[in-house]
Amino acid sequence: xxxEIAQADDVSSExxxxxxxxxxxVAVLSQVEKTxxxxxxxVPVIKGVNILVxxxxxxxxxxxxxxxxxxxxxxxxxxxxxxxxEIVVADTKVGELSDDALSDFRAKNIGFIFxxxxxxxxxxxxxxxxxxxxxxxxSAKKRxxxxxxxxxxxxxxxxxKNLPGQLSGGQRQRVAIxxxxxxxxKLVIADEPTANLDSQTGAAILNLMxxxxxxxxxxxxxxxxxxxVIKAADDIIHLKDGLIQKIQRKGFGDAS
Amino acid sequence: xxxxxxxxxxxxxRNRRRSLATLVAxxxxxxxxxxxxxxxxxxxxxxxxxxxxxxxxxxxQHRDFYLYGSGNPAAYGIDDYAQIIDAIRTxxxxxxxxxxxxxxxxFGGIAGNYAASxxxxxxxxxxxxxxxxxxxxxxxxxxxxxAALSALEGSSxxxxxxxxxxARVLQLCDQLKIERxxxxxxxxxxxxxALPDDIAQLSLLETPVAxxxxxxxxxxxxxxxxxxxxxxxxxxxxxxxxxxxxELDEVSVIMHLEKIQQLVYGKAPPKVTSIILQLRHSDQxxxxxxxxxxxxxxxxxxxxxxxxxxxxLNPFFVQTVQMFDTIFGFVFVLIGAIVLFTVSNxxxxxxxxxxxxxxxxxxxxxxxxxxxxxxxxxxxLLGVFGAxxxxxxxxxxxxxxxxLNIPWVPPSTVEPVPxxxxxxxxxxxxxxxxxGLVCIAIxxxxxxxxxxxxxxxxxxxxxx
Numbered sequence: 001x002x003x004e005i006a007q008a009d010d011v012s013s014e015x016x017x018x019x020x021x022x023x024x025x026v027a028v029l030s031q032v033e034k035t036x037x038x039x040x041x042x043v044p045v046i047k048g049v050n051i052l053v054x055x056x057x058x059x060x061x062x063x064x065x066x067x068x069x070x071x072x073x074x075x076x077x078x079x080x081x082x083x084x085x086e087i088v089v090a091d092t093k094v095g096e097l098s099d100d101a102l103s104d105f106r107a108k109n110i111g112f113i114f115x116x117x118x119x120x121x122x123x124x125x126x127x128x129x130x131x132x133x134x135x136x137x138x139s140a141k142k143r144x145x146x147x148x149x150x151x152x153x154x155x156x157x158x159x160x161k162n163l164p165g166q167l168s169g170g171q172r173q174r175v176a177i178x179x180x181x182x183x184x185x186k187l188v189i190a191d192e193p194t195a196n197l198d199s200q201t202g203a204a205i206l207n208l209m210x211x212x213x214x215x216x217x218x219x220x221x222x223x224x225x226x227x228x229v230i231k232a233a234d235d236i237i238h239l240k241d242g243l244i245q246k247i248q249r250k251g252f253g254d255a256s
Numbered sequence: 257x258x259x260x261x262x263x264x265x266x267x268x269x270r271n272r273r274r275s276l277a278t279l280v281a282x283x284x285x286x287x288x289x290x291x292x293x294x295x296x297x298x299x300x301x302x303x304x305x306x307x308x309x310x311x312x313x314x315x316x317q318h319r320d321f322y323l324y325g326s327g328n329p330a331a332y333g334i335d336d337y338a339q340i341i342d343a344i345r346t347x348x349x350x351x352x353x354x355x356x357x358x359x360x361x362x363f364g365g366i367a368g369n370y371a372a373s374x375x376x377x378x379x380x381x382x383x384x385x386x387x388x389x390x391x392x393x394x395x396x397x398x399x400x401x402x403a404a405l406s407a408l409e410g411s412s413x414x415x416x417x418x419x420x421x422x423a424r425v426l427q428l429c430d431q432l433k434i435e436r437x438x439x440x441x442x443x444x445x446x447x448x449x450a451l452p453d454d455i456a457q458l459s460l461l462e463t464p465v466a467x468x469x470x471x472x473x474x475x476x477x478x479x480x481x482x483x484x485x486x487x488x489x490x491x492x493x494x495x496x497x498x499x500x501x502x503e504l505d506e507v508s509v510i511m512h513l514e515k516i517q518q519l520v521y522g523k524a525p526p527k528v529t530s531i532i533l534q535l536r537h538s539d540q541x542x543x544x545x546x547x548x549x550x551x552x553x554x555x556x557x558x559x560x561x562x563x564x565x566x567x568x569l570n571p572f573f574v575q576t577v578q579m580f581d582t583i584f585g586f587v588f589v590l591i592g593a594i595v596l597f598t599v600s601n602x603x604x605x606x607x608x609x610x611x612x613x614x615x616x617x618x619x620x621x622x623x624x625x626x627x628x629x630x631x632x633x634x635x636x637l638l639g640v641f642g643a644x645x646x647x648x649x650x651x652x653x654x655x656x657x658x659x660l661n662i663p664w665v666p667p668s669t670v671e672p673v674p675x676x677x678x679x680x681x682x683x684x685x686x687x688x689x690x691x692g693l694v695c696i697a698i699x700x701x702x703x704x705x706x707x708x709x710x711x712x713x714x715x716x717x718x719x720x
Contacts, residue, residue: 074713079619079713079717099624100625103618103622106621107621108621118615120263134259
């Protein structure tokens with residue numbers, strides 16, 4: 001079966017989408033492989049994958065548990081490195097970067113939204129959003145302009161001073177979205193962002209992220225099982241056993 | 257930097273109970289170090305003060321007197337001592353440093369209570385009583401205790417002060433109102449065959465005659481004069497003074513310098529065995545020594561002179577200070593180890609608890625050095641606050657102890673003094689201990705912070 005599944009997303013044969021031509025892809029993965037070592041057993045998780053993530057698109061990684069979605073997201077998000085293959089994010093070959101350079105690269109180009117929100121519990125909503133800007137050494141004036149705008153964009157202006165513990169799950173995820181967008185990244189990685197939210201809140205969050213894509217022209221890449229997320233996606237990448245089975249791109253049909 | 261500091265403070269406040277437990281452990285440790293340091297420091301000051309009060313900071317002696325003088329002090333007398341003292345007093349720089357410059361003459365001999373048929377060998381010193389009392393008022397460290405003044409001042413030339421031990425042996429307890437002085441059993445009378453060879457002992461075996469009007473506090477002092485012949489004089493013991501050390505207390509006789517000079521040198525020009533200099537402050541010793549050297553060279557033509565400082569003359573003091581310094585160092589190391597493990601444990605727990613947070617911070621762009629900086633800052637803050645709290649605790653505890661005026665007798669002191677723990681004003685000790693403990697806290701936090709920084713981001717984020 002595995003043999004039958006061709007390398008579904010061959011970069012060279014990818015159908016050029018309009019915004020790719022205009023802006024170039026945000027991320028390109030070429031022949032990426034990743035194997036985990038569990039005690040003495042080697043477990044191949046990603047088995048030679050080629051992916052192109054389009055600019056200002058909503059991309060979803062879809063697949064059963066253990067298919068390699070999170071591993072792939074981690075590698076695109078530059079918090080994990082492939083054993084084989086090359087990853088280019090925002091025109092940078094990230095495999096060649098040192099740990100410090102990679103940290104700086106992430107800070108500048110990539111935002112993260114986690115399933116469990118992962119807000120810093122000792123910082124208020126405002127401060128959580130401000131933190132990436134502080135890391136970048138942004139001026140007080142810039143922070144003072146940007147953070148309230150983001151809070152307003154996610155509808156939490158009145159909760160600026162609340163600590164994460166004083167916010168609901170949906171509100172926390174809104175703060176996480178605002179934090180991810182604080183430095184105007186080129187790519188936002190979201191690992192099952194609606195998994196810990198009720199369906200109504202999840203839908204609202206999804207709607208918010210969709211609006212952010214349109215407003216800030218940022219690419220979002222998700223892993224999700226949520227049918228609502230899938231419905232909202234521009235591109236859907238189907239994963240199984242570490243291989244891409246199918247890619248659906250809105251307006252271009254299926255590629256396999 | 258401010259971001260890290262701000263975050264570190266909030267993280268410490270987030271786990272208030274754990275942070276407080278660490279701070280309490282650190283502050284108690286710090287206070288214990290400071291209290292012990294303050295206690296031992298006060299003992300050192302007490303000893304230092306007593307030694308300087310009795311023997312000054314510097315003594316000018318014949319070069320060989322320190323090593324050989326106890327055998328025959330008169331053989332190591334200093335000629336022209338009055339001119340040397342004059343030269344010191346008139347020196348522009350020394351005169352500003354010197355509080356007292358006074359001669360003294362040490363002698364060895366036998367003291368006997370003829371009336372009670374008892375005698376013993378003694379080591380005596382002749383002083384200028386007024387100078388000795390001025391020296392005893394030296395209190396550069398501001399101690400609460402004061403030395404008793406010598407009874408010799410203002411007394412007649414034939415007066416003497418003896419050690420309490422000498423007074424006991426010479427059976428002067430009743431006359432001098434000495435406590436703990438049971439009457440010795442009478443020894444059997446000697447017959448002619450058991451007569452001693454020593455002429456001094458033999459003379460004391462004569463039947464005592466207590467003539468009318470004769471003071472019962474009179475003793476006879478026999479010394480060998482500068483020509484090698486024995487000379488005897490009678491002196492009145494006006495006081496028995498505890499010398500602090502039993503060995504010294506049982507041999508000490510203190511007389512007026514003039515009296516003992518008459519006895520030792522007769523009509524020959526008088527000499528002394530030491531010229532004592534007491535300075536305003538002990539840290540002036542090196543400067544005073546360098547100033548003294550050229551002066552002494554002028555008088556060293558016929559006699560080799562040497563300068564001994566109070567540390568050379570009192571090796572026991574140096575050993576005691578070294579002992580307390582060693583114990584202090586040992587206590588510091590022990591408490592430092594406790595602080596090290598306490599802070600290390602706190603930081604290790606924090607790293608485990610905040611693994612996901614570490615992963616998040618790294619994911620959003622914080623470098624490894626940023627993570628290290630965050631945890632080291634937390635450890636440093638614990639160290640700083642723990643040490644400062646410890647300093648405050650030590651100040652309060654020492655103030656309470658000092659206000660209680662608990663009497664005790666420190667080494668080389670004869671009278672009870674109020675138990676004093678010197679923390680206030682001991683800037684060097686306080687700053688040293690604080691910096692030391694903060695450094696230990698930083699070292700304790702370094703390894704957990706290094707571990708935190710080395711975590712793989714993905715694994716940290718996966719941590720449950």
